[in-house]
Amino acid sequence: MPISTSPTSIRKALISAVMLVTALCLSLSISISTYLDVREQKHLIVNKLNILAEMIAFNAQITVLFDDRETEEQRLESFEEIPLVKNIHIYAIDEISNKAVFFTSFNARKTPPVPLRVDSIEQLQQPRITEDYVELIKPISYEGDIKGYVYIRGGLERLNEYINKKILIDILLTLFVLILVYFVAKRIQKRIADPIDHLSRLLKNVSKNHNYNALAPKTNITEINMLSNSLNIMLTRTQNQIERHKNDKQEIKQLNQSLEEKVNQRTIALREANQELLTTLERMHQYQNQIVESEKMASLGQMVAGVAHEVNTPIGLGITGSTLLRDKLAEISLGFEQKTLTSSQLKHFIDNGIENLDLIYRNLNRAAELVSSFKKVAVNQDGEINSLINMHELITSVMLSMRTELESKAPKVVIHCSEQLMIESKADPLQQILQQLLSNSVLHGFKDNQNNEIEITVERNESSLIITYYDNGIGVDRSVKKRIFDPFVTTKRGEGGSGLGMHLVYNLVTQALGGSVYFDGQNIEGARFIITLPLIEANKL
Numbered sequence: 001m002p003i004s005t006s007p008t009s010i011r012k013a014l015i016s017a018v019m020l021v022t023a024l025c026l027s028l029s030i031s032i033s034t035y036l037d038v039r040e041q042k043h044l045i046v047n048k049l050n051i052l053a054e055m056i057a058f059n060a061q062i063t064v065l066f067d068d069r070e071t072e073e074q075r076l077e078s079f080e081e082i083p084l085v086k087n088i089h090i091y092a093i094d095e096i097s098n099k100a101v102f103f104t105s106f107n108a109r110k111t112p113p114v115p116l117r118v119d120s121i122e123q124l125q126q127p128r129i130t131e132d133y134v135e136l137i138k139p140i141s142y143e144g145d146i147k148g149y150v151y152i153r154g155g156l157e158r159l160n161e162y163i164n165k166k167i168l169i170d171i172l173l174t175l176f177v178l179i180l181v182y183f184v185a186k187r188i189q190k191r192i193a194d195p196i197d198h199l200s201r202l203l204k205n206v207s208k209n210h211n212y213n214a215l216a217p218k219t220n221i222t223e224i225n226m227l228s229n230s231l232n233i234m235l236t237r238t239q240n241q242i243e244r245h246k247n248d249k250q251e252i253k254q255l256n257q258s259l260e261e262k263v264n265q266r267t268i269a270l271r272e273a274n275q276e277l278l279t280t281l282e283r284m285h286q287y288q289n290q291i292v293e294s295e296k297m298a299s300l301g302q303m304v305a306g307v308a309h310e311v312n313t314p315i316g317l318g319i320t321g322s323t324l325l326r327d328k329l330a331e332i333s334l335g336f337e338q339k340t341l342t343s344s345q346l347k348h349f350i351d352n353g354i355e356n357l358d359l360i361y362r363n364l365n366r367a368a369e370l371v372s373s374f375k376k377v378a379v380n381q382d383g384e385i386n387s388l389i390n391m392h393e394l395i396t397s398v399m400l401s402m403r404t405e406l407e408s409k410a411p412k413v414v415i416h417c418s419e420q421l422m423i424e425s426k427a428d429p430l431q432q433i434l435q436q437l438l439s440n441s442v443l444h445g446f447k448d449n450q451n452n453e454i455e456i457t458v459e460r461n462e463s464s465l466i467i468t469y470y471d472n473g474i475g476v477d478r479s480v481k482k483r484i485f486d487p488f489v490t491t492k493r494g495e496g497g498s499g500l501g502m503h504l505v506y507n508l509v510t511q512a513l514g515g516s517v518y519f520d521g522q523n524i525e526g527a528r529f530i531i532t533l534p535l536i537e538a539n540k541l
């Protein structure tokens with residue numbers, strides 16, 4: 001709903017705007033000028049007091065050194081002729097206590113004395129400016145040693161009088177300028193408003209009598225002339241439009257007669273277009289099925305390539321180790337047959353044989369672990385029967401079973417789960433999911449064993465169980481975030497990572513438990529996984 005405003009005339013608006021702008025400009029200009037002037041005057045006063053204080057400090061070197069108070073008092077009396085100076089203190093450094101003590105002072109006529117400033121020497125090294133006074137302290141030095149201090153206090157009465165006079169003059173000048181601007185604005189608004197009033201009366205006549213042949217006269221103002229020209233063009237076009245409208249009515253009557261025929265033609269064309277669209281949609285469905293099959297084959301090819309790459313590496317290393325061992329065994333056999341075998345050669349063969357056998361064992365064991373991981377990914381756990389599970393006890397048992405693996409990074413584990421929360425689900429997939437997430441944090445998340453934290457939160461609503469797993473580790477690399485649940489995606493290739501852990505979690509959650517898992521990629525620090533399971537709260541036993 002638009003905000004209603006009270007109507008006003010261009011005359012009042014013009015005068016008000018000119019007066020307001022003039023007043024604001026004058027006020028701003030005068031304020032800035034006064035502020036800068038006052039600041040400069042204060043700066044000059046501070047400089048003058050600095051010079052006077054340095055002069056007093058220079059002259060007081062001898063009198064303070066020889067404790068000649070009388071001479072210094074006579075010298076300070078000469079400052080009676082300087083209205084700026086109100087109070088002067090001279091402090092001497094006591095040789096025993098090494099502190100400033102009162103030496104002599106000067107107070108101008110009709111000026112009360114001020115308390116000693118020996119406790120404010122450090123603060124008054126820089127001038128202190130108040131509303132009525134300026135205070136500062138300068139050291140009295142002799143041959144590089146400080147023998148005392150000069151405190152000087154100047155009055156700002158003349159500056160305040162100067163400011164008051166300047167403000168009065170500025171106010172009078174502002175009033176004079178505003179009166180002058182008012183009369184100039186009155187003349188300008190009359191020159192502008194009269195032609196506008198004439199245009200307004202012309203438009204009323206056109207609106208009332210539909211006299212579109214009327215023309216707006218020219219004026220001596222360029223902008224109003226442009227408005228008049230535009231108005232004349234609009235009136236001329238309106239008259240032409242009215243005439244054209246009459247002709248259009250006649251044409252519409254003729255067009256209506258042929259409209260039915262055109263509608264029939266368009267209907268036939270629309271049917272043909274619909275048929276073509278149906279044919280196109282059928283082709284798109286065929287292409288879509290082909291794309292899906294292509295994506296399945298590409299995914300299968302990626303899976304096969306990943307399995308081949310992961311298994312081929314340890315098997316290849318095992319073959320290399322067995323080949324080396326066979327070659328060494330042939331050398332030993334030849335030496336034995338020729339009776340040239342030495343004890344050092346035999347010992348060297350035994351050492352190399354142990355290393356090669358260890359290499360073969362490790363890589364064959366690695367291949368077996370990979371095959372076991374592949375089997376876990378492919379296992380269908382739909383056959384497992386739901387059972388009654390206490391979530392808190394389940395999480396606690398998983399933590400106990402992985403205690404040895406967690407000790408390497410020593411994380412602080414915080415569990416937010418009710419001890420009475422009972423659900424009906426499959427225990428083994430839940431255990432595998434938690435174990436895999438914990439292993440993932442230890443292997444990928446934590447760099448060392450300092451300040452590591454894991455937080456597991458279990459909540460429920462009417463139809464779902466929500467498990468939030470969080471660790472404060474280094475997080476997930478940006479290049480991996482979008483593919484974190486894909487098989488064979490890992491940043492620890494060759495360091496114990498197979499790239500199947502999170503793929504296994506995804507399969508267990510979605511297939512075995514019928515839920516969903518979400519990786520919070522917006523989390524800045526660490527990694528957060530949110531698992532939602534369609535579970536029903538079980539009755540308490």
